[in-house]
Amino acid sequence: MKNLNSKKVLYGALTIVGVTILAFIIVSFVKYTSYEERISGTLSEIDDGIYVQTYNVYSNVPANNTTVAIVCTGTQMLTVQGHINISFTDETPSYSYTRTNIVNGDTLNVYVPKGTVQMLGGVNSLR
Numbered sequence: 001m002k003n004l005n006s007k008k009v010l011y012g013a014l015t016i017v018g019v020t021i022l023a024f025i026i027v028s029f030v031k032y033t034s035y036e037e038r039i040s041g042t043l044s045e046i047d048d049g050i051y052v053q054t055y056n057v058y059s060n061v062p063a064n065n066t067t068v069a070i071v072c073t074g075t076q077m078l079t080v081q082g083h084i085n086i087s088f089t090d091e092t093p094s095y096s097y098t099r100t101n102i103v104n105g106d107t108l109n110v111y112v113p114k115g116t117v118q119m120l121g122g123v124n125s126l127r
Helices: 002-031
Strands: 036-042 051-058 066-072 077-088 092-102 106-112 117-125
Touching: 051 077, 066 106, 077 092
Parallel strands: 051 117, 077 106
Antiparallel strands: 036 092, 051 066, 066 077, 092 106
């Protein structure tokens, strides 16, 4: 009888430890995938009259085709691969950037005057 009770206690303890580890993994995964950092500011010119340079990366797998944008934030060159939204405006050139932990999940919104975006062409990726 004593041996049976000790087995029940052991199984109960292992169940509690297993559920605790599973809960930790789920919470860590949700926390990792929901991470988001937002940055915004004004843009500086990369070249004369150019605020944004973009190019497409083409892959043998159509789902891996992405757009890459390069902008100068004044203190650093920012290269973003993900969702690129370019809006033309007569206001001061600016940007808002949302960084996530998901691959190609970053979003760059750029607000620039017409004629200040330079398309650099495409690059083929062998995947």
